[in-house]
Amino acid sequence: MDDTELDSLILKLYDIGAVKFGTFKLKSGLMSPIYFDLRVMVSYPAVMNQVSSLLYKRAEDAGARFDCVCGVPYTALPLATIICSTKRVPMLIRRKEAKAYGTKRMVEGLIRPGDMCLIVEDVVTSGSSVLETTQVLQGEGLKVRDAVVLLDREQGGSGHLAAEGIALHPVISISKLLSVLVEAGHVDASTSGSVERFLQANPACRPMRQAEESLGYGERAALPGTHPLAARLFTLMEEKTSNLCVSADVSSADELLKLADAVGPLVCALKTHVDVLCDFSPAVSVRLGELAKTSTTI
Numbered sequence: 001m002d003d004t005e006l007d008s009l010i011l012k013l014y015d016i017g018a019v020k021f022g023t024f025k026l027k028s029g030l031m032s033p034i035y036f037d038l039r040v041m042v043s044y045p046a047v048m049n050q051v052s053s054l055l056y057k058r059a060e061d062a063g064a065r066f067d068c069v070c071g072v073p074y075t076a077l078p079l080a081t082i083i084c085s086t087k088r089v090p091m092l093i094r095r096k097e098a099k100a101y102g103t104k105r106m107v108e109g110l111i112r113p114g115d116m117c118l119i120v121e122d123v124v125t126s127g128s129s130v131l132e133t134t135q136v137l138q139g140e141g142l143k144v145r146d147a148v149v150l151l152d153r154e155q156g157g158s159g160h161l162a163a164e165g166i167a168l169h170p171v172i173s174i175s176k177l178l179s180v181l182v183e184a185g186h187v188d189a190s191t192s193g194s195v196e197r198f199l200q201a202n203p204a205c206r207p208m209r210q211a212e213e214s215l216g217y218g219e220r221a222a223l224p225g226t227h228p229l230a231a232r233l234f235t236l237m238e239e240k241t242s243n244l245c246v247s248a249d250v251s252s253a254d255e256l257l258k259l260a261d262a263v264g265p266l267v268c269a270l271k272t273h274v275d276v277l278c279d280f281s282p283a284v285s286v287r288l289g290e291l292a293k294t295s296t297t298i
């Protein structure tokens with residue numbers, strides 16, 4: 001892919017406000033110092049056309065073979081539409097929720113079981129959105145082997161999808177984007193460095209497979225790759241037959257310890273902020289730890 005074309009696209013995306021620095025909450029709940037709001041592209045037809053053509057070229061360069069294309073709702077829907085219209089490839093639309101009337105279909109368009117479908121996405125973090133769309137298509141008998149994405153945040157999504165048999169082909173990597181923005185003077189080297197450190201230190205969690213959602217808490221605790229703290233929480237939820245967590249927003253140590261003592265046997269976790277206690281001391285933490293042990297609470 002032509003480097004000059006990519007550099008100019010990155011600068012255009014920055015100019016139209018699709019690249020934002022600050023503090024943003026991701027789908028997973030993780031707070032991120034960078035966010036890509038590619039929804040704004042719909043107001044810039046030239047950018048939409050350029051992005052769609054680069055996505056298609058990326059699929060071609062990767063040697064992807066497909067009979068139809070499906071965009072991950074919603075941002076990638078217009079991108080998939082442009083690709084399908086200009087390249088004359090049949091398109092499928094995955095509904096986010098089935099209609100309560102009419103056909104109640106989850107996938108619109110002509111479905112031919114056994115056809116290979118190319119997935120189109122705007123941004124990948126964990127890969128969960130690509131995987132959700134893939135699973136719906138697979139449920140209709142379609143096959144998915146390749147996904148093209150405009151921007152890979154490089155937080156592990158590519159590996160997660162590879163483990164599910166899907167090859168992810170990104171047009172822009174976040175490292176390339178940061179270096180172009182630093183070069184153009186839009187971002188200073190220290191901001192770029194801290195974003196890169198954040199991305200390296202915060203790999204996205206592996207997306208849950210549909211089959212896992214129906215497992216019991218104990219079975220989920222035993223799955224390979226489950227974080228030890230998550231495994232402990234699942235185990236407690238199973239043992240205590242409770243999925244309750246109490247938010248102890250009280251202002252005195254006495255109230256906090258009394259509440260912890262009373263609800264401990266009924267909940268799996270208690271969360272609080274010691275900075276809202278007017279009389280916090282290290283002894284409060286010690287006592288809270290003892291109560292957590294006796295009532296097996298996190």
Ligand SMILES: O=c1ccn([C@@H]2O[C@H](COP(=O)(O)O)[C@@H](O)[C@H]2O)c(=O)[nH]1
Pocket residue numbers: 026027028034035036037038072075122123124125126127128129130157204
């Ligand atoms: O900077 C970002 C990050 C994510 N998104 C949206 O989230 C999903 C991708 O996250 P997964 O964890 O890979 O599912 C994607 O559909 C984006 O629309 C974003 O817009 N900007």
